[in-house]
Amino acid sequence: MDVLFDAETFAPNERAVAYKAACSAATAPHTVRFLTPAEQIRARISAVVLDADVTLLRDETSGVVHKREGRQLHSEGRDYVLLGLHEGGSGWYEHPAAVRPLHSNELFLIDTNGQYRTHRSRYGGARLLQIDRARLGVSVETVRRADNRLAGSPLYGIMRDHLVSLSSRASDITDRAALAALAEATAHLVRGLLTTAVTEQGRQVRETMQDHLLDRIRLYVRLHACDPGLGAARIATEHAISVRKLFQLWQSQPVPLAETIMQLRLDAGQRRLTAQPHLPVAAIAHACGFTSPSHFARRFREAFGCTPVQWRQRSCAHP
Structure with a gap:
């Protein structure tokens, strides 16, 4: 991941101001207050931009408070939704509709243009997906209603695992088309998480899960293509379906599953x-x-008409 901010590169008396500027530039203007003396401030923000609407962030800091309220609510930034996975550092999160604790390995949701306050008492971090709300195609009301109901979505565990996997693997992907596909599948999964969190009818939940299943499988294949053990049986097991069901779903794709894995490798x-x-x-x-x-x-040789050594020689000769 690319490092956007590292407190170690600033003098102690400059760290808090620089961190606040980095956070406000990335989302919308808000207040940041560290809970430790200036010389003890630790903070680092890193990111992978998947496309113009979807960014993966990793935020690690010593004790800190983020809040957006008062006049800041009249200074709108881009309309982002932040879906976060809390990692260490006990704390809590507050918005007009609720106050709730932040526990390690739990998802939380922030409307960056709305009123909110987060409090982390000691060093910890969060993995964050920042997505333009227009890309998700959901209302502000859906975002705010979904926050307290995320754990009730049948996609909750899948989304949490996906966010962890993204943080570990997304920076290894350099192909723009692959990153764009990853962004689209991720936005689709987040949309499913929010809509199923606020949907009460079981039938609609099942239909939403089915709609997103192939997207999740395609994304899983792309992220794990270079794992030697990846194959139909493992993919089916990871998604709690039979191999037969997997092949039925994949029939809509232009390239067979085994060939897709080989081409990605x-x-x-x-x-x-x-x-x-x-x-x-x-x-x-x-x-x-x-x-x-x-x-x-x-x-x-079958795919590109030359050996790997020949390809490397040509690439080095014509960079």
Whole structure:
């Protein structure tokens, strides 16, 4: 992830002001107050931009309070929704409709243009998805109603796992088309989380889950394509469906599942050959999920008309 802010690069008396500026620039104007002396302030913000509407953030700080109220409510920023996963540092979250504690490994939701207050008493962090509300296609009322009901959504666990996986893997993806697909699938999943959280009819919940299942599977395949053990059985198990059901769902896709996985591995290998010119081809083959360098070389030649070594030589000769 790209580092947007690191308190260690500022003098102690500059850290709080610089951190507040970084936070307000990323979302909407609000107040930040650290609970530790200036020389003890620790703060770091890192990010991966998936597309113009969807950004993945990691925020790690010592004890801190964020609040947006009063005149700040008349100074609107872009209409973002923040979906966060709290990680350590006991605290609480308040908005006009509720006050609730923040527990580790729990999701929370913030309307960045609304009134809110978060309080973290000691060092901790959060993984955050920042998404333009227009991209989600949901109302402000849906966002505010969903906050207290997130845990009741059947997509809650899936969304939480997805956010953790994104934080671990998204920075490894450099292909713009892949990032755009990841952003679209992520926005689709967040939309499903919010709408199922506020929907009371079981039938509508099941239909929403079904609509998002293929998107979740496609996203899972893209994120785990370079895992050597990835295959139909594992994908089906991870999504609590049968292999037969998996293939039925995948029939709507233009490329068969096994070929999709192979192409993703080959694309990853092709990028690494150029980006890591000193890494042995055998190491790249292993990192991209191939069982042997010879298997990688054979499939690479079939796909691109040359060996991995030849591809690297051409890329280095014409950067």
